[in-house]
Amino acid sequence: xxxxxxxxxxxxxxxxxxxxxxxxxxxxxxxxxxxxxxxxxxxxxxxxxxxxxxxxxxxxxxxxxxxxxxxxxxxxxxxxxxxxxxxxxxxxxxxxxxxxxxxxxxxxxxxxxxxxxxxxxxxxxxxxxxxxxxxxxxxxxxxxxxxxxxxxxxxxxxxxxxxxxxxxxxxxxxxxxxxxxxxxxxxxxxxxxxxxxxxxxxxxxxxxxxxxxxxxxxxxxxxxxxxxxxxxxxxxxxxxxxxxxxxxxxxxxxxxxxxxxxxxxxxxxxxxxxxxxxxxxxxxxxxxxxxxxxxxxxxxxxxxxxxxxxxxxxxxxxxxxxxxxxxxxxxxxxxxxxxxxxxxxxxxxxxxxxxxxxxxxxxxxxxxxxxxxxxxx
Numbered sequence: 001x002x003x004x005x006x007x008x009x010x011x012x013x014x015x016x017x018x019x020x021x022x023x024x025x026x027x028x029x030x031x032x033x034x035x036x037x038x039x040x041x042x043x044x045x046x047x048x049x050x051x052x053x054x055x056x057x058x059x060x061x062x063x064x065x066x067x068x069x070x071x072x073x074x075x076x077x078x079x080x081x082x083x084x085x086x087x088x089x090x091x092x093x094x095x096x097x098x099x100x101x102x103x104x105x106x107x108x109x110x111x112x113x114x115x116x117x118x119x120x121x122x123x124x125x126x127x128x129x130x131x132x133x134x135x136x137x138x139x140x141x142x143x144x145x146x147x148x149x150x151x152x153x154x155x156x157x158x159x160x161x162x163x164x165x166x167x168x169x170x171x172x173x174x175x176x177x178x179x180x181x182x183x184x185x186x187x188x189x190x191x192x193x194x195x196x197x198x199x200x201x202x203x204x205x206x207x208x209x210x211x212x213x214x215x216x217x218x219x220x221x222x223x224x225x226x227x228x229x230x231x232x233x234x235x236x237x238x239x240x241x242x243x244x245x246x247x248x249x250x251x252x253x254x255x256x257x258x259x260x261x262x263x264x265x266x267x268x269x270x271x272x273x274x275x276x277x278x279x280x281x282x283x284x285x286x287x288x289x290x291x292x293x294x295x296x297x298x299x300x301x302x303x304x305x306x307x308x309x310x311x312x313x314x315x316x317x318x319x320x321x322x323x324x325x326x327x328x329x330x331x332x333x334x335x336x337x338x339x340x341x342x343x344x345x346x347x348x349x350x351x352x353x354x355x356x357x358x359x360x361x362x363x364x365x366x367x368x369x370x371x372x373x374x375x376x377x
Contacts, residue, residue: 026057026374026375027056027059029374030049030367033363033367033370034047034363037061037354038062040071041063041066041242042244043353044061044072044353045072045353046072046074046078046349046351047350048267049371050270051345052345053267053271060076074262075218075264076231076263077230077233078260078351078353079222079235079260079331079332080329080338081257081329081330081331082329083259083329084259085313085327087221087259087313088187088194088202088254089127089311090313092127092193094279094280094284097284097287100198101123103124103127104123105122105123106120106122107122107131107193110192110196111192111193113168117171117172121176125176125177126183128180128292129180129183129292130178130180131172131176132173132174132181133183133186134170134185135181135183141166153247153248153249156250160223163253164188180310187313191253191256201223203254215268216261218231218260218265219259219262219265219266220259220260221260222259223252223258225248225249231262233334233353234248234333235333235334235353236333237354237356238356247333248333257329257331262351263351266349270349273325274340274345289316291316301317303315303337304316304317304324304326305318305320311325314327319372322341322344324339326338327339332355334353335352335357336351336352337350339371346371348367348371350364
């Protein structure tokens with residue numbers, strides 16, 4: 001009797017983690033696309049489709065935790081990798097709108113202990129990835145011991161301060177304003193700019209000025225990976241076709257990434273962008289979708305069609321002929337996607353706790369194609 005009751009409760013719990021509108025055709029196609037994740041013994045994804053501020057489809061596929069068989073749902077908390085950058089840039093934009101910092105000032109005005117670059121590097125250039133700063137791939141700079149590159153997953157460990165002490169001595173990869181050069185280092189340093197200017201960590205500033213006002217109660221920059229996070233999804237990597245290994249991180253720094261969030265929270269951010277009700281209002285919103293100063297000439301996007309540019313933490317361009325704002329995220333065992341079609345008031349969200357959504361088999365792009373072909377006019 002107890003076993004039957006337990007089975008019933010588990011079944012009801014899984015059923016409660018789904019929400020679909022009266023678009024059964026779209027929902028059925030999404031279910032089919034993620035059918036190989038729709039099992040308790042594999043990690044998977046939380047998938048959302050928003051139209052005019054309402055979820056047409058919101059559902060979890062797979063398990064947030066394989067050890068305990070906890071299903072993914074609308075309140076499962078995912079790390080979203082570089083999708084976080086738009087929140088870092090928004091924090092900077094809020095400070096700029098208040099007059100607390102100047103986007104066109106040299107970053108040394110706010111971080112005077114950075115090495116001298118031999119050229120002016122502005123905050124605005126860092127936001128648009130035009131600063132000439134390099135990325136983590138320059139692993140010769142990050143050595144635990146001579147000849148041993150630092151590993152950015154769960155193998156090695158640095159505090160935020162230890163990482164900053166290495167980054168502040170990192171030379172530019174090329175001169176500023178030469179071309180688009182994606183830089184996680186620049187966005188980490190922007191987190192330090194926010195801290196120096198506001199007197200608060202990026203986590204505390206975003207809680208107070210961004211996530212709090214939007215009532216995004218499960219969203220935060222996780223600058224302490226040892227903290228307890230209710231409903232957190234664990235990240236995984238496949239070992240064989242049907243076995244997985246946990247792939248998390250020991251690293252606390254944020255700015256380039258580090259936001260944890262849920263489907264139920266992210267629709268609030270999407271609505272704030274669509275209605276112009278983000279903290280700071282129109283002035284901040286206009287900054288977020290400001291084209292890069294090189295007028296989109298140097299960026300090649302793996303997601304949007306040719307001609308994409310990079311705004312404040314988000315790509316600006318077209319997807320299948322429609323205006324789009326989008327960004328992907330990849331960090332340890334997590335993959336994410338957020339895309340808005342502003343002219344159609346349609347958005348698509350993918351949060352996954354597995355790292356095998358890459359290349360030609362990337363279900364994120366297949367999903368975005370499906371949404372675009374079904375809902376865009």
